[in-house]
Amino acid sequence: MEEQTDDLAALLDLLPPDLRAAAAALDPEQVVEFVLDRGRPATARLDHGRAELASVPLEQADLDAVASRVGAFSADNRAGVEGTLHRIAAIRNRQGRIIGLTLRVGRAAHGIVDPIHDVVAAGESLLLLGRPGVGKTTLLRETARVLADECDRRVVIIDTAGEIAGDGDIPHPAIGSARRMPVADPRQQDRVMIEAVENHMPEVIIVDEIGTEAEARAARTIAERGVQLVATAHGHSLENLLRNPVLDDLVGGVQTVILGDDEARARGGQKTVQERRGPPAFTAVVEIVQRGELRLHPSTARSVDRLLAGRAPRCEMRTAAESGAGAPPPAEETGLPEGAESSAPEVGPRGRTRILSYGVSRDSVDRVIRTEGLPAETVPDPGRTDLVLALRSRAADPRLQRLVDTSAVPLVTVKKNSTAQIRRALADALNQVHGVDDETVSAVVREVEEAVNRVRQEGEVVPLSPAQGAVRRLQHRIVVRHGLVAESQGSGNQRHLVVLPSTPDAG
Incomplete structure (x- = not known):
């Protein structure tokens, strides 16, 4: 259960008196930051929208008064409020005078690490990605506390401008017993990362905002020394990071390879391909x-x-509501573009029905899945689909008929490419996977639990008996609950799940 704490009063005290009352009247849980710009009214940015604190534009004297209450700004124009996690960032004119301030609310969120507690506790080096303001630093801070206090590891935080452990010489209690090494100049972060490993014998290094080639090299050095590394980096997603030549080495790097004629023919005729350059640092x-x-x-x-092969990466969606510390929540596989009449659809290897759009807008299908919360995803690969959604006018296409006949996947059609029809068709199709009788449930549970025990004892793949789609879905959920992985194999009446020891390694 996530519990957020902050000291908003300390941040409000920095504001001019005429703005303080308006700011205090806002819902404190919704406030993200206060924005003060010369010549404009002060505003508060909220989780949803913004609120104007006054109608009168701010004057230079107002900004100077706020800045005078803040500690010294570092080289990257950031400062803090001692004893808190709040961050103040300055905008300066060409003469160096402050003409804008952003007062960001800093929070400690206990429980926020629960969805990935099992990965953190297992000692995995973990890279956190996401858009600005989505909570990367908050998650990093709580990860440091969990590793130091609950996992009893020697944790050292590389804290540039007090981003993680707060301002001042005494770290904020939110990091628990983790130690903090301040970095006064952001340009020296890579040097402090290496210094921490060489001087203080950490088992874990925590770093916020890896953004330069030198910092990426330092991260690889730390990983090669066997130290667990948990960090954030500039990038919204793994795919986005791969396009960044400065930071792609964090995840293995990218190189272009020229193939021989035989291998090129085996891969479909391409002479040059992109491949991973080496092992990832994370x-x-x-x-x-x-x-x-x-x-x-x-x-x-x-x-x-x-990703480099043009395929969807295997990943797991984890939410705070579904998880508990130390136990992985239900997993799913995500996918990527496009192109009623059969039995219930199968589910993918991580519990979601994979849908291939045929003449139907993939964006519309994605929107319906997202807004309706359906256990499904769209995929581009006909060989990985569990259900085909097609326009009725395209149902007789020879290519579509071959796909349905050879893979034995259900075909669902819609008359028009409309959101309403797509919603009804998917709701009807996906509901067919439910409805397993009690006797079958008991037999399924016994078989799956016996298979799970064999996998754990012998470390080998164990196949389950062929079963209908609804039964396979139930089998899959039981396997995931035990922290293992199940994948579908076979076709037609021989379609069945196999239980795997863990997620297969790359190679």
């Missing part, structure tokens, strides 16, 4: 989609290899 990656919703790549190497 074994796992977490994309923060929004607060409380995370997308975990449990094997960075495997996800990168699939």
